[in-house]
Amino acid sequence: MTVSITRRLLLGAAMALGLAGAAAAEYPERPITLVIPFAAGGSTDVVGRIVADRMSQELGQQVIVQNVGGAGGSLGAGQVAKADPDGYTILMATVATHALNPLILKQKPYDPVADFAPISLLVLVPNVLAVNPELPVNSVQELIDLAKKEPLAYASSGNGTPLHLSGELFKAMAGIDVTHIPYKGSGPALTDVLGNQVPIIFDNLPSASSHIASGKLRALGVTTKERAPSFPDVPAIAETLPGYETYTWNALFAPAGTPPEVIERLSAAAKAAMADPAVAERMKDFSATIVASGPEELAEHVKAEMAKWEPVVRDANVSLD
Incomplete structure (x- = not known):
């Protein structure tokens, strides 16, 4: 009896894993929404639209840009943090959404580490x-x-x-x-x-x-x-001031809990997009340096940025409601 139950459980688990793997293999089956947490027209919006267009070709499904401005980027980022972790809603993040806002805002709408799955650090500006x-x-x-x-x-x-x-x-x-x-x-x-x-x-x-x-x-x-x-x-x-370094950066994140296979698919598409000579030429127009990292490098980048900015925010006594 015990053997029979155990066998059934193992078979059920194997089937579930098989179905999950099949779902990941078929991803994406419909358009993906890329939330840009700022108004149209800024450098983040420009980068996002260039990348979305090229990733659409890589993924075989349209990546649709959705501008969700407000609260210095926190409104759009918070929306993605709460989205279904299925790979169909992703975020074009910046130093503001993933380093500065979490340090500055008195009310924290999301955790920049716990609530997101890193995909790729795209460019430094x-x-x-x-x-x-x-x-x-x-x-x-x-x-x-x-x-x-x-x-x-x-x-x-x-x-x-x-x-x-x-x-x-x-x-x-x-x-x-x-x-x-x-x-x-x-x-x-x-x-x-x-x-x-x-x-x-x-x-x-x-x-x-x-x-x-x-x-x-x-x-x-x-x-x-x-x-x-x-x-x-x-x-x-x-x-003149050795060690001084700041920049704006753009990176892709998905909601935490997004399957690793989906993250890898998105990361590969982002890297392929940034490797396109036409995309590289567009990035040169506004002095962007292409990084096109993997998820692990982006995760470390966010931690390093928060560590760098925390004393600056504290010493400048900057806080916002």
Whole structure:
């Protein structure tokens, strides 16, 4: 009797595993929704649409972009965290959704580690420190020297954004006190810096690049460890402040509990998409560096980013409701 029951249980388990394997092998059987947790038009949206289009070809099913803006990316990320873990709802995440918001928000809408299954770290996008040309500085060191002599202010796209915290990290490492002026987005911030209402800005390099190229802004340094290929004459801030490094990044996540076979299928499709020369050329347009990692590397990246930003957020006393 015991042998019969045991045999039945083993057969049932084997059948369940077989069905699960078959389901994973057939994935995807219908369109996939890629949630972009910001409004259309920004760099994350652009990256997402390029990747979604190419992944659609790899997967044989359409990857449909859905913009769910609000709460600095937390609204869309929270929606994906609660979605069915079947591989049909995935997230285009950033440093904001998976490092900064969890540290800054008083009410935590999700856990960036426990509530998500990593798929692939796609690209790194530099930020840039730039000034209005009327400010009498031509280098990072000259800006630091000036800030030690007279009060200055810098603009960013808003409180708690990666650009705000890029400025706070710069201040801490340079030993200077510069007033932060938050705006509701990069557009208004750029407008006031171009008009010299505020002399300094931390911005995404893609957003500021046309103004730098035209001479309306003077780029003092990019925030990545090395110079950006699109502006090779602009030094890295790290050349003056060793160890300084910030950037925006884009990565794909699924809800926690998504089958490993499905994660591997999505990760392989993402890597294939990023290896396409046409995609690589598009990424160059806004100085994005392609990474195309596996799930394990992305998981380690998130932990490292949270560890890096936690003291910056704490020391700057940044918190949002």
